[in-house]
Amino acid sequence: MTMTKTTRKIPAPTPLEDSRDFWEGAARGELMLKHCEACGRAHHYPRARCPHCFSDRTMWRQASGRGTVYSWTIMRRAPQPYTLAYVELDEGPRMLTNLVGFAPDAIEIGAAVEVVFEPTEGGPPVPMFRPAGHD
Amino acid sequence: MGAQAYISGVFEHPTRKAEGLSLAQLHADCAAGALADAGLKKGDVDGYFCASDAPGIGPLNMVDYLGLDVRHVDATEIGGASYLHHITQAQQAIADSKCNVALITGAGRPRAGAATYWLPQSPDVPDLGFEQPYGPATVALYALAAQRHMHEFGTTSEQLAWVKVAASHHAQHNPQAMLRDVVTVEDVLASPMIADPLHKLDCCVISDGGGAMIVTRPEIARSLGKPLVRVRGSGMAIKGQAGGDVDLTTTGAVKSGAAAFDEAGVRHADIKYASIYDSFTITVVMTLEDLGFCAKGKGGAFVMDGNLISGVGKLPFNTDGGGLCNNHPGGKGGMPKTIEAVRQLRGEAHPAVQVPGCDLALVHGTGGFLGSRHSSATLILERE
Numbered sequence A: 001m002t003m004t005k006t007t008r009k010i011p012a013p014t015p016l017e018d019s020r021d022f023w024e025g026a027a028r029g030e031l032m033l034k035h036c037e038a039c040g041r042a043h044h045y046p047r048a049r050c051p052h053c054f055s056d057r058t059m060w061r062q063a064s065g066r067g068t069v070y071s072w073t074i075m076r077r078a079p080q081p082y083t084l085a086y087v088e089l090d091e092g093p094r095m096l097t098n099l100v101g102f103a104p105d106a107i108e109i110g111a112a113v114e115v116v117f118e119p120t121e122g123g124p125p126v127p128m129f130r131p132a133g134h135d
Numbered sequence B: 001m002g003a004q005a006y007i008s009g010v011f012e013h014p015t016r017k018a019e020g021l022s023l024a025q026l027h028a029d030c031a032a033g034a035l036a037d038a039g040l041k042k043g044d045v046d047g048y049f050c051a052s053d054a055p056g057i058g059p060l061n062m063v064d065y066l067g068l069d070v071r072h073v074d075a076t077e078i079g080g081a082s083y084l085h086h087i088t089q090a091q092q093a094i095a096d097s098k099c100n101v102a103l104i105t106g107a108g109r110p111r112a113g114a115a116t117y118w119l120p121q122s123p124d125v126p127d128l129g130f131e132q133p134y135g136p137a138t139v140a141l142y143a144l145a146a147q148r149h150m151h152e153f154g155t156t157s158e159q160l161a162w163v164k165v166a167a168s169h170h171a172q173h174n175p176q177a178m179l180r181d182v183v184t185v186e187d188v189l190a191s192p193m194i195a196d197p198l199h200k201l202d203c204c205v206i207s208d209g210g211g212a213m214i215v216t217r218p219e220i221a222r223s224l225g226k227p228l229v230r231v232r233g234s235g236m237a238i239k240g241q242a243g244g245d246v247d248l249t250t251t252g253a254v255k256s257g258a259a260a261f262d263e264a265g266v267r268h269a270d271i272k273y274a275s276i277y278d279s280f281t282i283t284v285v286m287t288l289e290d291l292g293f294c295a296k297g298k299g300g301a302f303v304m305d306g307n308l309i310s311g312v313g314k315l316p317f318n319t320d321g322g323g324l325c326n327n328h329p330g331g332k333g334g335m336p337k338t339i340e341a342v343r344q345l346r347g348e349a350h351p352a353v354q355v356p357g358c359d360l361a362l363v364h365g366t367g368g369f370l371g372s373r374h375s376s377a378t379l380i381l382e383r384e
């Protein structure tokens, strides 16, 4: 069975001043999320200032790395097909990502997933998601 | 009702593959066409509007290239909906006495080779690192919205296909359309899957070309002897990922449409024709729901059985064939959408698709990507 493994080359993200901690966390194998001390909400992608209440009292916390598939699509015509998806993290935010390790006909909205970090071309690894309970 | 302005000239470039035509030349040819349509001369233009498909620093290079002498410019870039927004900006500038005759141009030539990259790819773009590694192709970002819409509302691929079927019925009458063959629901479903659940025929064409429009103040519009097409209402919105509160099944049309209907003071039942941005079939279904032509989640049922086909259904749409069959110049379809609405209001659409007594039309543009961040712009246009 064909697995939607990520074998394509993944362009390296450029860490910025307000996202550097995210990518340093990724290098450690930790999914880092921004939380706001003023309104109590998490957000993604990370900002220095909370996009919900605009407070600058935002803190990094490690996320559980667990979530569910919110939506997905397989880029069938790409030289190496891949699965683009939104995953709803257990902490709340929905993040754009890739799914890996799924059989194409096994992907469904609501499926439980867990984070895995995939290498990029000369940059920090990026978080992707595989079926939960993967060994 | 505040600012009064009229669309007095329109021109859609006939090319769909601009071999031998530079990008600036395309803009200029479109400008000349729209001026001729309006019965105006270049020297009458005192306001210029363009988006980032205009080469260089937009107005700086293009005002010079075109040889314009203007006292007002605007270069708002909100993707494929930019030109609808330029109409509103021109209307406001005219009301503020910043200009009398506004020229809007848009063009692109991805097929002839010189792809115009208006997408910001600078590393300073804050979302770039959180999206680019994942391969966020345009079709994939719309597919994510379609997949979720199907999950929440039971929308089907057959329903989406009806949007393409309707567009193809109109395109058969347009000699300039890229795809003129009438297709069936089965044809759409049998076309290759590009990004689940979107098939090849759920996607718009990639075309070269462009267009231009002339917006004038009332005294000038009335002096030109053309049918009077007035901007009666407009609205715009930007919708994104909201810090992670991602919602893929509604669009900014909820806000832009409500604002346009509110300003125009008309009801949905009054709209005789609609140009709906059709980058993909799902774009049309979601937009029709969010504009309020049907209940949320019922867009799939609404477009079925030819309901968008002129002379057949209740809401004739994209009678030029739209982006799905006719033209999507440079990946930005707002210009041809607006132009076809003007043709309908003037009674100048192809006789086979002309809506009888078309006195009120809606135009909706969607810029960017439903799956990440997009703009919505709605115009309600009236023939006086």
Ligand SMILES: [Zn+2]
Binding pocket: A036, A037, A038, A039, A040, A041, A050, A051, A052, A053, A054, A055
């Ligand atoms: Zn906050």
